[in-house]
Amino acid sequence: WWERVGPAPKDPILAVSEAFIADSSPLKINLGVGAYRDDEGKPVILQCVRAAEAKISGTQFLESLSSAASTKLVEDSVRLVYGKDSDIVKERRFTGLQALSGTGACRLFAEFQRHFYPESHIYLPVPTWSNHHNIWRAAQVPVRTFHYYHPDSKGLHFAALMDDIKNAPEHSFFLLHPCAHNPTGVDPTEEQWREISHQFKVKNHFPFFDTAYQGLASGDLDRDAKAIRIFHEDGHLIGCAQSFAKIMGLYGHRVGCLSILSVDEKQAIAIRSQLQQIARAMYGSPPVHGSLLVSTILGDPELKALWEEEVKVMADRIIRMRAALHRSLEKLGSCLNWEHITNQVGMFCFSGLSPEQVDQLVREFHIYMTCDGRISMAGVTTRNVDYLANAIHEVSRY
Numbered sequence: 054w055w056e057r058v059g060p061a062p063k064d065p066i067l068a069v070s071e072a073f074i075a076d077s078s079p080l081k082i083n084l085g086v087g088a089y090r091d092d093e094g095k096p097v098i099l100q101c102v103r104a105a106e107a108k109i110s111g112t113q114f115l116e117s118l119s120s121a122a123s124t125k126l127v128e129d130s131v132r133l134v135y136g137k138d139s140d141i142v143k144e145r146r147f148t149g150l151q152a153l154s155g156t157g158a159c160r161l162f163a164e165f166q167r168h169f170y171p172e173s174h175i176y177l178p179v180p181t182w183s184n185h186h187n188i189w190r191a192a193q194v195p196v197r198t199f200h201y202y203h204p205d206s207k208g209l210h211f212a213a214l215m216d217d218i219k220n221a222p223e224h225s226f227f228l229l230h231p232c233a234h235n236p237t238g239v240d241p242t243e244e245q246w247r248e249i250s251h252q253f254k255v256k257n258h259f260p261f262f263d264t265a266y267q268g269l270a271s272g273d274l275d276r277d278a279k280a281i282r283i284f285h286e287d288g289h290l291i292g293c294a295q296s297f298a299k300i301m302g303l304y305g306h307r308v309g310c311l312s313i314l315s316v317d318e319k320q321a322i323a324i325r326s327q328l329q330q331i332a333r334a335m336y337g338s339p340p341v342h343g344s345l346l347v348s349t350i351l352g353d354p355e356l357k358a359l360w361e362e363e364v365k366v367m368a369d370r371i372i373r374m375r376a377a378l379h380r381s382l383e384k385l386g387s388c389l390n391w392e393h394i395t396n397q398v399g400m401f402c403f404s405g406l407s408p409e410q411v412d413q414l415v416r417e418f419h420i421y422m423t424c425d426g427r428i429s430m431a432g433v434t435t436r437n438v439d440y441l442a443n444a445i446h447e448v449s450r451y
């Protein structure tokens with residue numbers, strides 16, 4: 054047995070964490086995985102999470118998640134994305150399931166897509182989170198790509214993106230990042246989102262949003278949901294994967310949500326029953342504890358307000374580190390243009406460093422990032438920012 058099994062290729066993001074852990078240098082910095090750290094480089098447990106934990110302690114949650122609890126999480130998540138007074142909640146034109154974080158939500162949707170639209174493809178932006186490719190491939194949905202990032206401007210390749218949307222066959226499925234695009238940190242403007250939404254309507258495309266960073270781009274939850282709300286105003290039936298890993302610091306709890314809008318409540322009920330059947334065959338039901346934490350925070354006005362403040366603290370620290378890194382590179386006299394560091398938003402900066410330069414950063418400076426030059430800004434601190442700027446300057450000056 055098992056002679057035929059060779060080692061799998063390394064994951065481009067998780068392999069960075071492994072290499073970082075194996076490095077014994079005191080200088081080492083991990084800018085690989087997108088996980089928030091405070092200015093001391095430490096993981097953060099939010100105050101609102103601690104308060105929610107105290108509130109639910111003693112709750113009996115050893116049974117698997119009741120349908121009512123899952124429904125509540127979906128409704129809370131939908132309100133977060135579409136607004137607390139959204140008509141879709143009043144009219145019950147949504148459905149969904151608690152999912153195993155954003156990854157699980159994407160996978161559940163990919164399975165659903167293949168089951169009901171077996172001839173369809175998924176269009177992914179170039180580039181996108183590397184795992185999006187794995188997820189749709191594993192669900193046996195063929196992947197096509199659309200233009201997104203322009204390496205010269207280090208910004209959005211809007212004209213090519215619009216062409217790809219226009220040229221895709223009618224009724225295509227597209228994956229979109231509504232804010233803090235991973236890995237580039239490049240988001241369309243509000244006006245550009247309106248044009249994209251309009252073109253989706255013209256072509257009857259289906260928008261599937263993967264939102265893992267709501268609040269972490271601008272510090273404002275409503276503002277970071279604007280793209281999805283524009284699509285909703287335009288009457289799209291939207292699919293949405295949400296993760297609470299980063300925005301509530303619940304990484305290990307795997308709390309997420311897959312929601313899908315429907316034309317009416319009857320359709321919503323049918324979609325939910327199909328999703329339940331798919332989930333039942335893949336993993337049964339998701340863990341309960343994290344979901345109770347999320348619902349407790351979102352359902353308590355004081356805890357929700359505290360959470361909003363804490364999201365803003367995280368977003369503001371990242372924004373400050375962008376400015377500090379930019380300033381430091383300028384002070385060092387780098388003749389390259391680093392404006393994209395502050396123009397891009399969210400947890401990631403797509404630095405433009407080449408794979409060779411990234412290698413050199415590891416070898417000479419013990420600085421780790423993915424080989425596409427993506428920097429997790431969450432790993433940058435007041436203490437390490439000048440060391441990082443100096444290292445980037447050294448590998449990019451010739």
Ligand code: LMR
Pocket residue numbers: 066085086087088182184235
């Ligand atoms: C990332 O892009 O680093 C995060 O989404 C974490 C992950 O699981 O890849």
